[in-house]
Structure formats: structure tokens, C-alpha cells
Amino acid sequence: MSKNISNECPVCSHEGIHIRSFSKKNIMSELEDYFAEKPPDKIEIIDYEIQQCKNCSLEYAFPLEAGSQSFYQWVTTRAGYYPETRWEWFAVIEQINKRERQNSISILDVGCGGGNFLEIAKKLSNTRIVGLDTTPDSIEQCQARGFEVYCETIESFFNKFPSESFNYVLSFHCLEHISQPKQFIASMLSVLKPMGSIFISTPYSPMSVESDWFDILNHPPHHLLRLSKKSYEELAHQLGCEIKFYMPPANSVMARTINNFSLSKFGKNQTVSKLRLLQELIKNPTLFLKIFFGQLMRNRVNGSIAADIVLVELKLSSKLV
Ligand SMILES: [Zn+2]
Structure with missing residues (x-):
């Protein structure tokens, strides 16, 4: 497979700056957390970086190399991957x-x-x-x-x-x-x-x-x-x-805050009761408020x-x- 060795922005060809590295090990561990299931070794993950274009702010993978067929075969067959409607x-x-x-x-x-x-x-x-x-x-x-x-x-x-x-x-x-x-x-x-x-x-x-x-x-x-x-x-x-x-x-600022608080505490594929969430909120009010104020600052498109x-x-x- 040929590697894209340029780190130019694929939209405007300006230079990108490195903002994050992802090793194969990080990616496998994040996938396991996301799906609450160990991904098979055969999905052929490589190491990536994330670059951000200095001109148009696009964030893009480096190398710009798509996941393998075996990765897609695995991920697209996880429950809930394809939404019923959009x-x-x-x-x-x-x-x-x-x-x-x-x-x-x-x-x-x-x-x-x-x-x-x-x-x-x-x-x-x-x-x-x-x-x-x-x-x-x-x-x-x-x-x-x-x-x-x-x-x-x-x-x-x-x-x-x-x-x-x-x-x-x-x-x-x-x-x-x-x-x-x-x-x-x-x-x-x-x-x-x-x-x-x-x-x-x-x-x-x-x-x-x-x-x-x-x-x-x-x-x-x-x-x-x-x-x-x-x-x-x-x-x-x-x-x-x-x-x-x-x-x-x-979603409303409160709905986003509750969702993000739950994700940060329990991850994606866990069923969390309201009581459990409330207990966690009582233990961590500062985190809840930090998320709330962060969501108040969310950017706007078309004025909304x-x-x-x-x-x-x-x-x-x-x-x-
Ligand atoms: Zn760009």
C-alpha cells in the first residue's frame, strides 16, 4: 500500500501542524472501550497523527490512509453502526x-x-x-x-x-x-x-x-x-x-452537559440509570459545571x-x- 508522505492539507495544500499522535496501541484500546469488546488483531491498524491545516483548520489524518478492508468489515458489523434514519x-x-x-x-x-x-x-x-x-x-x-x-x-x-x-x-x-x-x-x-x-x-x-x-x-x-x-x-x-x-x-445545553458528563464517567456502551448518574454528579459537581460552561461557549453556524x-x-x- 502506498503511503501519502506529504503532510499538506488535502483541501488547500497549506502546511499542517501536528496536534496529536495515535499509536496502533492507543487506537486498539479506544476501540475496545467504545464497543466494550476487544477488536480482532487482523484489522490491521497503523500509527497515525492528526494534523490541522494552518489555513482552513481542516483536521486530517497523517498518513492519509483509510482503514483496511478488515477494519471496515469489523466496524460496520458492530451493533448500531448504521443508523435507521438520518x-x-x-x-x-x-x-x-x-x-x-x-x-x-x-x-x-x-x-x-x-x-x-x-x-x-x-x-x-x-x-x-x-x-x-x-x-x-x-x-x-x-x-x-x-x-x-x-x-x-x-x-x-x-x-x-x-x-x-x-x-x-x-x-x-x-x-x-x-x-x-x-x-x-x-x-x-x-x-x-x-x-x-x-x-x-x-x-x-x-x-x-x-x-x-x-x-x-x-x-x-x-x-x-x-x-x-x-x-x-x-x-x-x-x-x-x-x-x-x-x-x-x-440539543439543549443541559442535554449536552448530561450526555457529556455521562460519557466522561461511564463511556459509550454502558447503560447508566438516572440514580447512578445523580450519585456521580453529587460526587463531581465541579466537573459537571465545567462541562456546562464549556457547552455554553459552543460555536454557532447560521446564527444557531x-x-x-x-x-x-x-x-x-x-x-x-
Ligand atoms: Zn487547508
Whole structure:
């Protein structure tokens, strides 16, 4: 496997500064804490660092090397890995429904998984919906549900079907796993009809839990990129796109404080009763208050407290069309 030896930002090519090291041993131990289960040795973890771009604040893995197939095979089969539903699926459907449309429209879902979004999108009238995924099991699941899907990356799909184009090209929770974000979105743009829109969702960085609990699944080898508003704006600028941000309402400051307090004391995969939590709070009121005041300072997007997920819409800048 070739290693990316440059530590340049994969969005704007500026220099990154080292902010954290992760040894293979740290990663294995964090995964074990997260899932309350020892990960198998065969998942081939390597040592990573986290760099932060001095220009666009993107945090990225160094080397920019995705987790192995055996890592993904293990992690994607843990209970609760794939959510049943996502806020952004409905946010995208709402946007599509709101807009003036031609007689028929087409949608491409890049990284469609088992087809849960395709199932929701099929309710749109007069719409062709196509899914892409590179996992054969996911493709089989989609085919069994009657969807038009291809076992291709966006690049290989475009090479095979260069005349295909879509009004909407979507990708939910893929970008953060990808080492070449600009190329990935440029490929999405190459299959977009004129005046079409790309919708992308990822975790929003920093997430509200991060100040108080370490989330290994938002770090390499799982997530290679951690995107802030500034890094998305730079990405759009680099690609000649206009960008719009959408976010669900954030949880209340008290809900975030209780969640983070519980995570910091008990970890992720533990069931904690209210009584147990209260006993812990009585023992550690200072920690609770520290978390509370930290959450009061959480940054804002579109004038509202930042949620943990962001949906962005990219369109080729009208100046360039
Ligand atoms: Zn950058």
C-alpha cells in the first residue's frame, strides 16, 4: 500500500501542524472501550497523527490512509453502526420538494449502503434514483429491494457511463472517510446537470462531545477528515462552488452537559440509570459545571448553536457557469 508522505492539507495544500499522535496501541484500546469488546488483531491498524491545516483548520489524518478492508468489515458489523434514519435524508427531500422542477428529475446517491435513503427517496414522484456503493453486500441488499444500483466508485461510474448526469448528487457520511476530498467532489460535479446541486453530510467538527470524551470513531482509521465551517468554505472555494449550510437544531445545553458528563464517567456502551448518574454528579459537581460552561461557549453556524451534523449544498458558482 502506498503511503501519502506529504503532510499538506488535502483541501488547500497549506502546511499542517501536528496536534496529536495515535499509536496502533492507543487506537486498539479506544476501540475496545467504545464497543466494550476487544477488536480482532487482523484489522490491521497503523500509527497515525492528526494534523490541522494552518489555513482552513481542516483536521486530517497523517498518513492519509483509510482503514483496511478488515477494519471496515469489523466496524460496520458492530451493533448500531448504521443508523435507521438520518435527519439530513429528510432535509434533502424537503429541499428537493420545495424547488421548481422540470417534468422529471434524477438523483444519484454516492455511498448508498443498504438503500435506506433510496427507500425514502422513492416516494418522490417522477424521479429516477440511482445508488452507488463499493460493498458487494450492500449492492445485493439494494438489488433485493428493487433499486437501480452499481458497485462502483463515483470515478469508475463516470468512466463507464460518461453520458449520465443527474439533477442532484448526494453523499451522506462518506466525505470524512476519504483521503482526496477535492477529487471526490470534483467527480460528483462531473455527473451533475447544469444548475444541479450536490448535497453532502458529515459530522460537524468539533462535535459537542469532544471537549469531554474522546470519540475514536471520529478519528482515523475511521474518519480521515474532520471538517469545520471554515474547511467546508475553503473546499467550496477551491472547487469554484457556492456553499450553503444546513443544520438540525442542537440539543439543549443541559442535554449536552448530561450526555457529556455521562460519557466522561461511564463511556459509550454502558447503560447508566438516572440514580447512578445523580450519585456521580453529587460526587463531581465541579466537573459537571465545567462541562456546562464549556457547552455554553459552543460555536454557532447560521446564527444557531452548532449541531453535531452538517449538511452542505454545493453549486457551481453562477459566476463560473
Ligand atoms: Zn487547508
